[in-house]
Amino acid sequence: MIENEAGVTDAVLAAMARTPDARLRAIMASFVKHMHAFAREVSLTEAEFERGIDYLNRIGQATNDHHNEAVLFSDGIGFSTLVCLLNNGRNGATETASALLGPFWRANSPRTENGASIVRSPTPGPPLFARCTVSDPAGRPLAGVEVDVWHSSPLGFYDNQDDTQADMNLRGKFTTDEQGRFGFRSVKPAGYPVPTDGPFGELLRAQLRHPYRPAHLHVLAFKPGYKTLITQVFVDDDEHLESDVVFGVTRHLIGDFRRHEGDAPEPGVEGPWFSLDYAFVMEPGEAVLPTPPIK
Numbered sequence: 001m002i003e004n005e006a007g008v009t010d011a012v013l014a015a016m017a018r019t020p021d022a023r024l025r026a027i028m029a030s031f032v033k034h035m036h037a038f039a040r041e042v043s044l045t046e047a048e049f050e051r052g053i054d055y056l057n058r059i060g061q062a063t064n065d066h067h068n069e070a071v072l073f074s075d076g077i078g079f080s081t082l083v084c085l086l087n088n089g090r091n092g093a094t095e096t097a098s099a100l101l102g103p104f105w106r107a108n109s110p111r112t113e114n115g116a117s118i119v120r121s122p123t124p125g126p127p128l129f130a131r132c133t134v135s136d137p138a139g140r141p142l143a144g145v146e147v148d149v150w151h152s153s154p155l156g157f158y159d160n161q162d163d164t165q166a167d168m169n170l171r172g173k174f175t176t177d178e179q180g181r182f183g184f185r186s187v188k189p190a191g192y193p194v195p196t197d198g199p200f201g202e203l204l205r206a207q208l209r210h211p212y213r214p215a216h217l218h219v220l221a222f223k224p225g226y227k228t229l230i231t232q233v234f235v236d237d238d239e240h241l242e243s244d245v246v247f248g249v250t251r252h253l254i255g256d257f258r259r260h261e262g263d264a265p266e267p268g269v270e271g272p273w274f275s276l277d278y279a280f281v282m283e284p285g286e287a288v289l290p291t292p293p294i295k
């Protein structure tokens with residue numbers, strides 16, 4: 001029995017104390033302590049409580065096979081990036097910094113020859129030639145790494161958001177050569193807004209925040225015996241680098257997208273083009289593949 005407000009937290013913690021699963025016990029005890037402390041800190045009113053519950057319910061209702069509003073909300077309060085950075089790159093790790101997988105990764109992207117184009121249907125935009133390497137922390141090249149690359153178009157849409165693009169446009173799976181190299185031709189990606197037609201959009205508007213992610217390439221590097229590297233390389237001239245709506249930019253992940261006039265690596269390239277040279281580092285560890293986030 002509880003005497004008053006002051007006794008609620010201890011009563012709940014006592015009720016949960018016999019949870020046999022030690023990890024569940026620890027997580028729920030901490031969750032309850034922080035939730036109760038939060039209500040006390042802001043002196044949560046009953047109307048605000050009801051509004052919060054309604055908001056949570058609407059997050060669930062806005063979630064389906066093609067869109068996960070709960071993940072988007074977590075992204076937008078920096079929670080997804082916090083969990084990502086808590087679990088990767090700590091304790092003196094020397095690997096390339098991790099970044100969010102995002103919703104648009106698709107399994108089975110087309111295997112593509114090193115150096116070939118991932119532009120699979122006409123996609124106007126500045127040509128981009130990427131030359132990358134993958135090494136271990138000692139700088140030894142890693143051969144045979146499967147590197148999945150995917151990115152938005154110069155209009156800011158992924159192939160699975162845009163009927164004008166061929167299936168698997170701007171996606172490819174490369175294998176590093178004996179020197180740990182892979183490369184491809186593409187077009188320079190643009191930044192894009194996250195969806196704002198659901199509860200998360202409401203929050204952004206209430207907070208006077210914009211919905212944009214800075215332009216980026218997604219990379220997933222996989223090799224048995226090495227920790228799977230999931231990251232993003234950001235375009236260095238993007239106006240939203242300092243204000244990514246999902247807090248995904250870490251400084252080391254800003255790429256050198258260099259603008260050139262003439263002398264492109266391939267014949268027939270008219271006008272300015274961009275190069276990107278980037279060196280990825282993978283650590284020994286467990287190779288696991290994520291589940292594609294959406295259908």
Ligand code: BEZ
Nearest residue numbers: 075100102103104194246
């Ligand atoms: C993305 O980078 O694809 C992404 C990440 C978080 C939310 C929306 C998109």
Ligand code: FE
Nearest residue numbers: 102104216218
């Ligand atoms: Fe993205």
